[in-house]
């Protein structure tokens with residue numbers, strides 16, 4: 001459900017009924033039509049009770065929701081889809097209490113749903129690869145010494161690598177990762193994990209960041225402090 005934002009009305013139209021939600025699952029699960037996971041046969045028919053499909057060759061029944069977020073749930077799919085909409089559209093993070101009132105389920109059920117949805121969304125984020133124009137930098141975070149030394153090498157702080165998609169005047173997706181230190185190896189692993197190959201990447205001229213150039217179209221330059229706002233909006 002990534003892509004352009006849907007309005008409440010669009011959502012209601014598409015996912016307002018059990019049939020609509022089931023259709024969305026079918027399209028994602030079997031984009032080229034039903035295929036039996038047991039014998040590979042491509043013919044089957046749906047059984048109305050709780051979204052099962054039966055293979056017309058081996059007659060094995062497959063649950064539409066098996067292996068999905070909605071597996072072994074007694075809730076209507078519409079409630080799940082509304083929960084996903086509410087989680088995705090609430091920037092501050094919807095609470096279990098609020099969700100329970102909105103979709104009329106118990107607080108316990110709502111908190112279980114939230115947990116599952118957040119894990120699924122986190123998984124989606126973890127397989128996303130940044131692309132196009134990307135800025136990479138390292139940063140030091142935390143530490144107990146308020147007002148201590150700034151910049152690289154400050155003691156008690158944690159190194160973090162940050163990559164951000166530069167979409168002109170705004171930021172796109174961001175990848176952040178804690179690393180043991182900023183060196184060729186950690187930089188190379190970070191880039192491999194979060195970026196598609198051969199993207200345009202800009203960073204400052206720190207020698208360990210030169211590693212980026214091995215798999216990416218890399219430009220390194222020293223950013224003068226007075227240019228930071230302009231070059232790295």
Ligand SMILES: [Zn+2]
Pocket residue numbers: 036037038039040041055056057058059060
């Ligand atoms: Zn079969």
